[in-house]
Amino acid sequence: MNETLTINTTINGRSRSIEVEVNHTLLDVLRDEVDLTGTKECCVVGECGACTVIIDGRPMNSCLMLAVEIDGSEVTTVEGLEIHGELNVLQASFLDESAAQCGFCIPGQLMSATALLHDNPDPTVEQVQEGLAGNLCRCAGYEQITKAVLAAAKEAMR
Amino acid sequence: MNRFQYARPETVAEAVALLEEYGDDARLLAGGTDLVIELRNRWVEPKVVIDLKHIPELTPSITVRDDVLSISASTVMTDIAEDELVQRHFPALVEAAVVVGSVQIRARATLAGNICNGSPAADTSPPLLVYDAVVVIAGPEGTRRTPVDDFIVGPGKTSLGRGELVTAVELPIPQRPFGAAYTRLTRRRGTDLASITLCCGVDTDGHTRLAYGSVGPRAFLEIDDTGTLADPSVSIEEKVAPLDQLFHRASPSPKSLRASPDYRLAMLRVLGARALETALGRLTKEQV
Numbered sequence: 001m002n003e004t005l006t007i008n009t010t011i012n013g014r015s016r017s018i019e020v021e022v023n024h025t026l027l028d029v030l031r032d033e034v035d036l037t038g039t040k041e042c043c044v045v046g047e048c049g050a051c052t053v054i055i056d057g058r059p060m061n062s063c064l065m066l067a068v069e070i071d072g073s074e075v076t077t078v079e080g081l082e083i084h085g086e087l088n089v090l091q092a093s094f095l096d097e098s099a100a101q102c103g104f105c106i107p108g109q110l111m112s113a114t115a116l117l118h119d120n121p122d123p124t125v126e127q128v129q130e131g132l133a134g135n136l137c138r139c140a141g142y143e144q145i146t147k148a149v150l151a152a153a154k155e156a157m158r
Numbered sequence: 159m160n161r162f163q164y165a166r167p168e169t170v171a172e173a174v175a176l177l178e179e180y181g182d183d184a185r186l187l188a189g190g191t192d193l194v195i196e197l198r199n200r201w202v203e204p205k206v207v208i209d210l211k212h213i214p215e216l217t218p219s220i221t222v223r224d225d226v227l228s229i230s231a232s233t234v235m236t237d238i239a240e241d242e243l244v245q246r247h248f249p250a251l252v253e254a255a256v257v258v259g260s261v262q263i264r265a266r267a268t269l270a271g272n273i274c275n276g277s278p279a280a281d282t283s284p285p286l287l288v289y290d291a292v293v294v295i296a297g298p299e300g301t302r303r304t305p306v307d308d309f310i311v312g313p314g315k316t317s318l319g320r321g322e323l324v325t326a327v328e329l330p331i332p333q334r335p336f337g338a339a340y341t342r343l344t345r346r347r348g349t350d351l352a353s354i355t356l357c358c359g360v361d362t363d364g365h366t367r368l369a370y371g372s373v374g375p376r377a378f379l380e381i382d383d384t385g386t387l388a389d390p391s392v393s394i395e396e397k398v399a400p401l402d403q404l405f406h407r408a409s410p411s412p413k414s415l416r417a418s419p420d421y422r423l424a425m426l427r428v429l430g431a432r433a434l435e436t437a438l439g440r441l442t443k444e445q446v
Contacts, residue, residue, distance in 0.1 A: 001163040003164070022164035023159040023162055025194065061262045063194070064190055064195070064263075066207075112262070116261075
């Protein structure tokens with residue numbers, strides 16, 4: 001049994017060995033230890049989705065996980081979406097559709113949308129809404145966000 | 159979060175030994191969607207958190223043996239919703255699994271955790287009751303099996319004793335045509351706790367199993383053997399009274415912010431009738 005533990009994980013394609021406090025959440029470690037602050041802390045009860053990251057292909061709330069739980073897993077944060085320093089199709093689509101207002105929820109929205117489009121490259125409006133139901137936007141930019149995801153899907157399939 | 163030790167047992171026996179040693183000072187970690195909130199808010203301050211996800215026999219799996227479908231303790235809602243066997247034999251469980259929390263929660267929350275957490279509003283309790291699920295429990299005395307109806311006790315309470323943990327949930331595959339449906343009442347679509355959870359199952363011998371939650375300290379199972387409810391030729395109007403009798407244990411709290419007692423009781427009948435109709439429709443399809 002431990003109060004700290006060294007975990008081995010791949011974050012945004014880079015293998016890392018990190019010593020973590022066992023009572024720290026994945027969100028805390030990403031932001032404070034790994035310095036990836038794109039992932040946001042907001043409700044910390046798993047309702048808002050601002051802390052969403054993709055772990056082994058599935059979107060999860062990093063505020064609801066202990067960092068030790070990603071030992072051996074692959075994690076993608078919003079910083080892992082860009083391709084050679086350029087925005088990827090989905091990110092560019094968010095920009096084109098003016099989907100970001102205050103912007104605080106956008107990293108989480110992007111991660112949920114990334115996971116959705118990976119499983120379902122051609123979603124309906126309803127499927128986008130369901131896929132992103134765990135991501136709240138207090139600016140209420142849902143129309144633009146949904147449009148951006150649909151536009152990205154279209155663009156990716158061209 | 160308080161400081162705690164993190165344990166990562168590799169066998170069920172090790173986990174049981176830790177539970178026996180620490181008792182109430184130990185907390186089990188499967189998906190963590192309830193536990194991590196409790197830890198952060200210091201509602202619980204355990205000395206040790208026992209992560210079950212490194213025990214090979216508890217890793218996510220859905221298997222069938224001797225007409226019993228077994229769902230291991232760390233199987234998450236997404237796994238259940240996507241599984242073809244569960245879809246084929248237990249559609250009402252799928253309907254419950256896909257409305258738990260959000261996509262992110264379902265990727266993490268386990269079925270075993272859902273019933274162990276003991277929420278009266280747990281989405282999966284009603285279908286597990288209707289499908290006559292059995293909870294497999296490991297403990298100091300070995301393995302025991304208990305019907306889910308005996309396992310669920312009340313808010314935050316189960317029949318688990320000291321040193322015990324759930325290793326799997328088993329569902330007997332119906333050997334005769336059985337139609338079942340799950341439905342719930344929430345304030346809005348998307349992520350919300352249910353104001354009513356309800357599952358209804360019917361067979362061709364006139365048996366109706368109806369379970370409902372979020373209107374009392376736990377989800378209740380009622381069985382109607384009169385044949386009236388399960389008879390597709392009897393109109394829904396004629397079923398209102400016998401249906402109402404099944405809800406005699408409903409006692410919604412006036413303190414809840416989600417819905418008033420009157421509203422819940424009124425909607426209970428509506429949801430009951432709806433689930434019954436859907437279940438009968440599915441039963442008819444099964445017979446074709």
